[in-house]
Amino acid sequence: METxxxxxxxxxxxxxxxxxxRWFLSVxxxxxxxxCGGGDEATPPPAVEEKPLLTGGExxxxxxxxxxxxxxxxxxxKPTRRRKKPPGIPITPMPEEEFASSGNADEFEIxxxxxxxxxxxxxNRQEQPFSSTQYAPTNSGQNDGTSRGSGVRLPxxxxxxxxxxxxEEGWPQRIVSLQDEAEMxxxxxxxxxxxxxGGPEDAGPQxxxxxxxxxxxxxxxxxxxxxRYRRDLSANNQxxxxxxxxxxxxxxxxxxxRWGEAGQxxxxxxxxxxxxxxxxxxxxxxxxYAYPWxxxxxxxxxxxxxxxxxxxxxxxGDRSPFGVMDxxxxxxxxCQDWYSAxxxxxxxxxxxxxxxxxxxxxxxxxxxxDRTVRVVRGSEEGWEIWRRSGxxxxxxxxxxxxxxxxRLGQGxxxxxxxxxxxxxxxxxKGGF
Numbered sequence: 001m002e003t004x005x006x007x008x009x010x011x012x013x014x015x016x017x018x019x020x021x022r023w024f025l026s027v028x029x030x031x032x033x034x035x036c037g038g039g040d041e042a043t044p045p046p047a048v049e050e051k052p053l054l055t056g057g058e059x060x061x062x063x064x065x066x067x068x069x070x071x072x073x074x075x076x077x078k079p080t081r082r083r084k085k086p087p088g089i090p091i092t093p094m095p096e097e098e099f100a101s102s103g104n105a106d107e108f109e110i111x112x113x114x115x116x117x118x119x120x121x122x123x124n125r126q127e128q129p130f131s132s133t134q135y136a137p138t139n140s141g142q143n144d145g146t147s148r149g150s151g152v153r154l155p156x157x158x159x160x161x162x163x164x165x166x167x168e169e170g171w172p173q174r175i176v177s178l179q180d181e182a183e184m185x186x187x188x189x190x191x192x193x194x195x196x197x198g199g200p201e202d203a204g205p206q207x208x209x210x211x212x213x214x215x216x217x218x219x220x221x222x223x224x225x226x227x228r229y230r231r232d233l234s235a236n237n238q239x240x241x242x243x244x245x246x247x248x249x250x251x252x253x254x255x256x257x258r259w260g261e262a263g264q265x266x267x268x269x270x271x272x273x274x275x276x277x278x279x280x281x282x283x284x285x286x287x288x289y290a291y292p293w294x295x296x297x298x299x300x301x302x303x304x305x306x307x308x309x310x311x312x313x314x315x316x317g318d319r320s321p322f323g324v325m326d327x328x329x330x331x332x333x334x335c336q337d338w339y340s341a342x343x344x345x346x347x348x349x350x351x352x353x354x355x356x357x358x359x360x361x362x363x364x365x366x367x368x369x370d371r372t373v374r375v376v377r378g379s380e381e382g383w384e385i386w387r388r389s390g391x392x393x394x395x396x397x398x399x400x401x402x403x404x405x406x407r408l409g410q411g412x413x414x415x416x417x418x419x420x421x422x423x424x425x426x427x428x429k430g431g432f
Contacts, residue, residue, distance in 0.1 A: 157270045158184075158406065167213075171408065175215055179269045180225045184215035184406065185282070185324050191355070192281045193288035195344055196386045202341040203386050206288070207348055208355040209277050216274060216282045217403035219312035219325045220333065221265065224250030226257070229265055241265075251311035253331035253401035259374050259393035262334045262402040271404035276337040276375045276388070277359050278405055283328070283378075283385040285321030290384050292320040292327050298383050304329060307379050307399040328383040331401035335375040337361030339368060339390030365390070376400060 152170045154160065157179050160172035167173060167188055175184050195206040226244060233240050241261045244254060257265075266272050274282070283292050291298060298304075300315055306329070313325045320327055340346070340362045347359050365373040373390040379399070380387035391400065 155270070169213065171213065177269055177271065177404075177406070180221070180228065180265075182221070182225065182269070182404070183218040185218055185322055187211070187214050187216055187278070187282050187322055189213040190286060192284060192286050194277060194280055194284075194386070196288075196290075200387065202343075202388050205344060205348070207344065209281070209359060210355055210357045211277060211281055212358060212408065214278060214405050214407040216278065216324060216405045218323075220253035220331050220401045220403050221262075222250060222312060223248045223252055223254050226254040226265065229268055232268070249311060252309055253312060253326075255309065255331050255398050255401045256396045257334075257400070257402060258396055259334050263336075265402075266404040269404060271406045273334060273336040273402060274405040275359070276335045276361055276377065277356075279327075279333065279335050279377050280385065282322060282324045283320050287321070289321075290386070292324075292385060293317055298328070306381070306383075307332065309399065327378055328385055329379050332376050332379045332389070332397075332399055334400065334402040335377055337375040338363070338365045339373040339375045339388070340364075340366040341390075342367055 154172075154175060158175050158177055161174035161176055161183065164172045164174040167186055169188075171186055173186050175186075176182070177184060189210075189212050191208050191210050193206060194209045196203050197206045198204070223244060227250070230240055230243065241257075241264065244256050263273055285292075289295055299317055301317075304310075304315065308329065309331055312330065315326070315329060318326055318328050318330070337343070338361055343362045343366075346362060346366070347356055348354070351357075361375070365371045368390060370392050372392045372394060374393045376389045376391045377387075378385070380389065391397070
């Protein structure tokens, strides 16, 4: 092995310096790497000392602040998909005025002419009848029955329908009988044509009739009204008529009533049965129409047959020019008159005039084998309102009912008017 002489210090020294520099650089690199977070394990950052917060005297720990990482987490769950609605017809809300009459809108197209002033007639799609009980008399401070805007006075037991019109004579167009809660229609005084020429023998000859003003029931007396009548008689210990069909709908016309029983009901209500002339004028108007609605053929919104019994006012087209309902169809109706096939001709012969004034009918059933025959009107062949029938007054028929009238001047109002006339005559005689 070659030994270097001690004297060659320069060569050895330069080699040692290179080794020391390499070691120093290695140590320096290791230190730098350790200080920058290198190495196998990273030292955790020192814990931050929590300082209490003073809020309202209570010591609460400071909430930890969690730094949000910028890296987005991938969710392992599958995204939910919304179910698609099956295709169908879109549903839109129905207006309130159409909701009550779903599916039967064609019924509104039957009558084109407007209703009379003050009329509150409506068609119920459930075939429930119109009820006149909604007309409670208004308490305007007048209890004497005086019609507003006029000097006429209704008798006790009758009241004007609120909002009704007033006739030229000052009478309300619609009133209510408080005894049986029946709405009544005013038929003004005047001429009308009764009967027909060229028709059945008992319906001619056609002639003119002059009638005073009167009120007639808007529709036939119903089972509900007749039951109320029997309850009132029972409460007053009076003799009761035969009970009618107890299971019948109260909105149906009260049928199965004898002529005498119908008259007793009318008197209980402060009214009377209509004469044949009064019935026909209420149905026909001032023009000699064949039907209540005119001369055209009847148009019903559903099938209808003669003597078919329905709740009152079920057929809107069966309405007279005065607004009276159910005169062409529904129940046939008792009238006050005796029946005679020659009654029209006999009345003309006895009057010696072309116009009859308030004809009461014949004094007996002339020309009939059965002398108890009374006039029945309505629901006749072809719906024609000039046709007549005669039925024995003791008959109980499931197709015969009735309605009532109140004549102006009848009852307490008429008696008061007569008393006032007598007082005026006395004053004139006395010089007052």
